[in-house]
Amino acid sequence: MSTNEQSLETTFQNKIDSELKIEPKDWMPDAYRKNLVRQISQHAHSEVIGEQPEGNWITRAPSLRRKAVLLAKVQDEAGHGLYLYSAAETLGVSRAEMIEALQTGKAKYASIFNYPTQTWGDIGAIGWLVDGAAICNQVSLQRTSYGPYARSMIRICKEESFHQRQGYQIMIELAKGTPEQKQLAQDSLNRFYWPSLMMFGPHDSESAHSAKSMKWKIKRETNDDLRQKFIDQTVPQIEFLGLEHPDKALKWNEKRGHYDSGEIDWEEFYNVINGNGHCNRQRIEHHVKAHEEGAWVRDAQNAYNAKVKQRQAQAVA
Numbered sequence: 001m002s003t004n005e006q007s008l009e010t011t012f013q014n015k016i017d018s019e020l021k022i023e024p025k026d027w028m029p030d031a032y033r034k035n036l037v038r039q040i041s042q043h044a045h046s047e048v049i050g051e052q053p054e055g056n057w058i059t060r061a062p063s064l065r066r067k068a069v070l071l072a073k074v075q076d077e078a079g080h081g082l083y084l085y086s087a088a089e090t091l092g093v094s095r096a097e098m099i100e101a102l103q104t105g106k107a108k109y110a111s112i113f114n115y116p117t118q119t120w121g122d123i124g125a126i127g128w129l130v131d132g133a134a135i136c137n138q139v140s141l142q143r144t145s146y147g148p149y150a151r152s153m154i155r156i157c158k159e160e161s162f163h164q165r166q167g168y169q170i171m172i173e174l175a176k177g178t179p180e181q182k183q184l185a186q187d188s189l190n191r192f193y194w195p196s197l198m199m200f201g202p203h204d205s206e207s208a209h210s211a212k213s214m215k216w217k218i219k220r221e222t223n224d225d226l227r228q229k230f231i232d233q234t235v236p237q238i239e240f241l242g243l244e245h246p247d248k249a250l251k252w253n254e255k256r257g258h259y260d261s262g263e264i265d266w267e268e269f270y271n272v273i274n275g276n277g278h279c280n281r282q283r284i285e286h287h288v289k290a291h292e293e294g295a296w297v298r299d300a301q302n303a304y305n306a307k308v309k310q311r312q313a314q315a316v317a
């Protein structure tokens with residue numbers, strides 16, 4: 001590393017240590033840029049692929065009100081994807097490159113969206129647990145060091161808290177309903193609890209990117225700390241619903257001031273993130289199909305942009 005680069009890197013790290021944001025035109029190490037592009041684009045992909053499991057229930061929502069609410073939520077997820085793709089683009093990567101990485105399996109998206117939504121209860125569980133886990137993580141990302149990412153998180157968190165509440169409300173209605181409805185809620189909780197814990201990523205000791213991301217304040221809390229927060233906050237929510245906790249090893253630890261919990265099935269986690277979950281292939285196939293069907297919109301936009309440019313050039317001449 002040259003002396004000049006060393007001094008640029010020192011200034012960069014000092015800025016981060018003083019809680020100042022890094023902005024698109026600021027100098028940054030290549031590895032910081034690369035790591036951010038990886039995380040932000042994967043975050044964007046998660047929002048967009050996450051539309052599919054919930055979209056599956058729009059036509060089957062149990063009432064017009066529920067349909068309208070779910071439709072609005074799914075549209076919000078599309079919006080989150082757009083803010084995040086835009087934030088990633090400020091780092092010099094194009095939308096087309098990111099989409100290509102997703103569709104060819106080079107880029108990941110949150111493992112949770114490879115699980116099928118089998119019942120209406122699953123829509124409740126996703127809003128409550130999946131959006132709940134996402135909020136835990138994203139509240140901390142509001143303080144991430146990269147300005148455009150931090151600002152998109154602030155907006156996204158506001159919408160996520162509404163999503164979480166609509167999911168929990170579905171669960172309350174089911175849990176306080178008929179015995180069959182309560183069982184539906186219990187089944188959804190059982191199926192989505194462990195995959196929700198996996199959303200926080202591998203244990204800190206196994207996390208490839210954590211050390212660097214914490215030093216650069218891309219991540220503000222570790223995978224295990226955020227997961228613990230989520231485990232602790234979910235216990236009273238399950239109790240309020242009158243449902244059984246899916247983790248039979250769960251136990252309050254007075255000394256730690258936290259719940260101790262059973263071990264996640266890490267084999268299942270790695271299977272899913274490596275492309276072998278229930279719905280991995282289906283999710284990508286659907287994305288490719290929708291992207292191809294939308295090509296005419298992109299073509300029309302490009303043709304329009306070219307025309308506007310041409311007119312502007314003629315006006316100047």
Ligand code: BYC
Pocket residue numbers: 038039042043044046047048049050051054077108109110111112126130131134137198199200201202206207208209210213219223273
């Ligand atoms: N799923 O070194 P690690 C939503 C990968 S969507 C898949 O700990 P990192 C919603 C990881 O990418 C909200 N892959 O990584 C939308 C890495 O692989 P690569 C989604 C995972 O980045 C619609 C490798 O494992 N939220 O709310 O330091 C409807 C090693 O991991 C997962 C975000 O995306 C996983 N669960 O930490 C409803 C939050 N975990 O890249 C709801 C932003 C790990 O080397 N992202 N991997 O190939 C983050 O905070 C971090 O990226 C993570 C992982 C905590 C997820």
